[in-house]
Amino acid sequence: MSEDQARKVIQTFKYEPKRLERGYSDRTLYVNLSDNTVKAKTISEETKDVFIGGRGYGLYYLWQAVTGVTKWNDPENEIIISCGPIAGITQYPGTGKSIVVTLSPTTGTVIDSNVGGYFGPFMKFSGWDALEVQGKAERDVVVYIDGDKGVVTIEEVPLGDLNTHVLAERLTDYYSESENDKKNISVVSTGTGADNSLMGMLNFSFYDRKRKAVRIKQAGRGGIGSVFRDKNIAAFVIKFSNVNGDLNNPADKKRINDTGIKMHKEVASMDPKQNNMRKRGTTMLTPIANDNDLLPVCNFKFGTHPDAVKITKWEDKFCHTGSDGCWYGCTVGCAKVVFGFELRTGPYKGQKVLVDGPEYETIGAVGSNVGVFDRDHILECNFYCDTYGIDTISFGTGAAFIMECYENGILNKDITGGLELNFGNREAVMELLHQIAGGEGFGKIAGQGIRKMKKIFVEQYGANSRFLEDIGMEAKGLEYSEYISKESLAQQAGYGMANKGAQHDEAWLIFMDTVLKQIPTFEDKAEALHFFPMFRTWFGLVGLCKLPWNDVVPANNADTDEPQKVPEHVENYLNLYNGVTGKEATIDDILFESEAVYNFQRVFNLKMGVGKREHDSIPYRSVGPVTVEEYESRQERYDDQLKDLIGVDPSGKSTEEKIKVVREYREKQYEILVDTVYKRRGWTDQGIPTLDTLKRLRVDFPDVVGLVKKHL
Amino acid sequence: MLITLRPIGHLKELFPANQEKYELELSGTWTIRNIVTKSFDVDPDSISGIVVEGKHRKWDYEPKSGDEILLIPPLGGG
Numbered sequence: 001m002s003e004d005q006a007r008k009v010i011q012t013f014k015y016e017p018k019r020l021e022r023g024y025s026d027r028t029l030y031v032n033l034s035d036n037t038v039k040a041k042t043i044s045e046e047t048k049d050v051f052i053g054g055r056g057y058g059l060y061y062l063w064q065a066v067t068g069v070t071k072w073n074d075p076e077n078e079i080i081i082s083c084g085p086i087a088g089i090t091q092y093p094g095t096g097k098s099i100v101v102t103l104s105p106t107t108g109t110v111i112d113s114n115v116g117g118y119f120g121p122f123m124k125f126s127g128w129d130a131l132e133v134q135g136k137a138e139r140d141v142v143v144y145i146d147g148d149k150g151v152v153t154i155e156e157v158p159l160g161d162l163n164t165h166v167l168a169e170r171l172t173d174y175y176s177e178s179e180n181d182k183k184n185i186s187v188v189s190t191g192t193g194a195d196n197s198l199m200g201m202l203n204f205s206f207y208d209r210k211r212k213a214v215r216i217k218q219a220g221r222g223g224i225g226s227v228f229r230d231k232n233i234a235a236f237v238i239k240f241s242n243v244n245g246d247l248n249n250p251a252d253k254k255r256i257n258d259t260g261i262k263m264h265k266e267v268a269s270m271d272p273k274q275n276n277m278r279k280r281g282t283t284m285l286t287p288i289a290n291d292n293d294l295l296p297v298c299n300f301k302f303g304t305h306p307d308a309v310k311i312t313k314w315e316d317k318f319c320h321t322g323s324d325g326c327w328y329g330c331t332v333g334c335a336k337v338v339f340g341f342e343l344r345t346g347p348y349k350g351q352k353v354l355v356d357g358p359e360y361e362t363i364g365a366v367g368s369n370v371g372v373f374d375r376d377h378i379l380e381c382n383f384y385c386d387t388y389g390i391d392t393i394s395f396g397t398g399a400a401f402i403m404e405c406y407e408n409g410i411l412n413k414d415i416t417g418g419l420e421l422n423f424g425n426r427e428a429v430m431e432l433l434h435q436i437a438g439g440e441g442f443g444k445i446a447g448q449g450i451r452k453m454k455k456i457f458v459e460q461y462g463a464n465s466r467f468l469e470d471i472g473m474e475a476k477g478l479e480y481s482e483y484i485s486k487e488s489l490a491q492q493a494g495y496g497m498a499n500k501g502a503q504h505d506e507a508w509l510i511f512m513d514t515v516l517k518q519i520p521t522f523e524d525k526a527e528a529l530h531f532f533p534m535f536r537t538w539f540g541l542v543g544l545c546k547l548p549w550n551d552v553v554p555a556n557n558a559d560t561d562e563p564q565k566v567p568e569h570v571e572n573y574l575n576l577y578n579g580v581t582g583k584e585a586t587i588d589d590i591l592f593e594s595e596a597v598y599n600f601q602r603v604f605n606l607k608m609g610v611g612k613r614e615h616d617s618i619p620y621r622s623v624g625p626v627t628v629e630e631y632e633s634r635q636e637r638y639d640d641q642l643k644d645l646i647g648v649d650p651s652g653k654s655t656e657e658k659i660k661v662v663r664e665y666r667e668k669q670y671e672i673l674v675d676t677v678y679k680r681r682g683w684t685d686q687g688i689p690t691l692d693t694l695k696r697l698r699v700d701f702p703d704v705v706g707l708v709k710k711h712l
Numbered sequence: 713m714l715i716t717l718r719p720i721g722h723l724k725e726l727f728p729a730n731q732e733k734y735e736l737e738l739s740g741t742w743t744i745r746n747i748v749t750k751s752f753d754v755d756p757d758s759i760s761g762i763v764v765e766g767k768h769r770k771w772d773y774e775p776k777s778g779d780e781i782l783l784i785p786p787l788g789g790g
Contacts, residue, residue: 483789517766520766553786564768
């Protein structure tokens with residue numbers, strides 16, 4: 001039987017491909033996999049005005065779909081992909097981002113994760129501002145959008161191996177008509193790790209024409225891939241031909257072109273002198289993190305390691321023969337790639353494969369944080385996490401937690417099925433990953449994420465729950481991304497107060513706080529914890545990548561009044577936004593738009609039972625030294641702080657006594673900062689947006705107000 | 713006057729000795745631009761911001777004795 005004979009179309013929906021106007025089609029594509037409904041929904045002007053697009057649309061539709069008791073694996077849960085009005089322009093770097101929103105299996109509340117690749121822009125050009133998928137299919141299905149012909153189908157196709165590096169290539173071949181047509185296909189897929197764990201992620205593909213290869217970027221955080229597989233989705237596939245820079249039908253094309261030309265010149269001249277991301281990608285952060293005591297080592301115990309120099313340089317590994325933008329027109333091109341890497345373990349052992357990455361976060365997570373300083377290990381782990389559909393951050397941070405438990409005798413070989421999970425044991429790390437992906441052995445426990453592991457270790461293995469709360473690096477159920485925050489109070493709050501859990505994409509304040517000492521007071525920190533989360537949220541509303549904002553800067557940036565905000569780039573973004581939409585928004589206007597969506601998400605957390613002060617608490621490991629080993633590794637620093645900050649003479653005190661005093665001080669500091677930030681944001685002392693705040697931000701919808709009133 | 717210059721991150725590689733910091737004894741009036749370009753022959757385009765004692769300073773800032781000058785590359789973080 002041929003592949004076409006084996007293809008079974010379950011549902012067909014035909015539509016008129018709609019021309020975008022000023023970045024919007026004003027409709028979403030709704031698919032219900034339980035009853036195979038496919039329909040278009042119109043987005044009202046009122047909804048667009050408040051929620052803007054991207055993460056805003058995801059939150060809006062998910063809010064309608066779920067109640068406060070909906071679980072991640074209920075059919076009512078949705079996966080929503082949206083990118084926003086600027087997405088898809090090709091004149092400026094970093095304009096192809098999608099945001100994926102769903103209820104997370106590890107946090108129980110809403111998760112948002114941004115991702116590059118072609119799917120989001122193709123979806124817009126095919127006539128849809130968002131894709132909203134609800135229900136569960138009976139068997140594995142592909143949702144296929146043919147944006148050229150205006151046809152959406154739900155189909156069963158012969159799939160075979162579901163792991164992304166096989167499936168995405170296979171589906172790219174299957175739905176394209178020729179080699180030249182492959183650039184018009186994008187596949188969203190995951191792998192067996194998403195079937196068997198709660199840390200599943202989604203891979204969004206883009207076809208690399210120069211290298212004739214399917215490349216991928218990840219919507220990594222919060223288990224979105226696990227939701228995807230729970231719905232029996234094998235893949236979303238989209239086809240759209242004839243991409244050009246004007247498909248958004250912008251209000252002012254010249255304004256966009258002029259802004260783009262200026263920026264491309266800047267990237268070409270400045271990036272080689274600055275971060276050189278076009279050669280190094282985000283790996284350039286690794287030596288900086290290591291030099292400044294910020295690189296997580298051995299479950300965030302330490303911030304630097306002598307062997308870290310072995311994993312800081314990557315240029316020689318990367319292939320430099322093509323463009324590494326994950327959307328057209330991205331001259332920053334940070335999506336680096338390694339070709340011909342020979343696998344040493346697992347089901348594809350011996351094969352030579354393409355590895356997308358590594359990025360800084362992956363180097364920290366599966367390298368230094370598990371005590372392995374070996375580039376080939378990092379590449380192997382990166383490849384398998386990607387193809388299995390497992391988030392490298394949650395895997396690495398989770399594995400590091402397990403290793404510390406193992407070294408403290410909480411776990412042993414009987415429990416781990418023979419795995420010797422000491423820090424530095426790269427073979428054990430890889431075996432753990434394969435077991436998670438296969439749903440086998442100790443991997444079944446490890447794949448649940450740190451929050452659930454803590455409960456299991458206490459209940460079944462008699463672990464000390466306070467110790468696990470201290471060293472288990474998760475907040476709201478999401479594993480920490482890869483920065484040591486102990487010496488940055490602002491970053492501690494950046495992690496703890498982030499709506500989705502412990503991710504740095506709301507606020508990355510470590511350098512401003514600890515190295516540059518620019519935000520010394522609680523009020524300074526609270527102001528930074530207002531501006532940066534709000535401005536960064538805006539990127540996710542409109543479809544932009546954050547990196548071109550402040551990882552490359554104009555020549556005169558140091559001579560501006562606020563170089564940390566890169567004022568010329570903020571002006572660029574206003575030009576893009578206003579140029580596409582026809583608005584005349586100011587920086588205050590876009591911060592207002594973000595603040596509205598941000599506060600709506602905070603209330604969404606409240607709806608799901610996690611939106612209060614108690615849920616902004618963080619593990620003490622991210623605040624200060626938990627163990628004697630940690631304290632003594634930085635004894636001079638902590639002893640000085642005892643004397644200078646706390647007013648306690650450390651002489652004659654045991655390390656345990658000093659740890660106790662430092663802890664009391666630091667935990668109190670955190671609570672004071674939380675109070676200060678809540679006040680700055682217009683929230684109650686329990687972290688709930690006040691009715692006045694909701695009204696000011698125009699998100700005082702009756703159901704929102706009704707919910708909040710119950711908690712005031 | 714004695715000042716300290718600290719290039720942050722990979723900016724260290726642009727300075728001749730690849731050191732964490734440089735202590736400089738200067739006489740007369742100097743701007744930060746002059747120190748960076750004339751004393752070290754470093755391209756100022758590589759530097760995103762200048763912080764002295766927790767405050768942003770511009771290229772024409774004239775440091776005082778005892779100042780620690782941090783030179784920052786673009787650092788957005790993830």
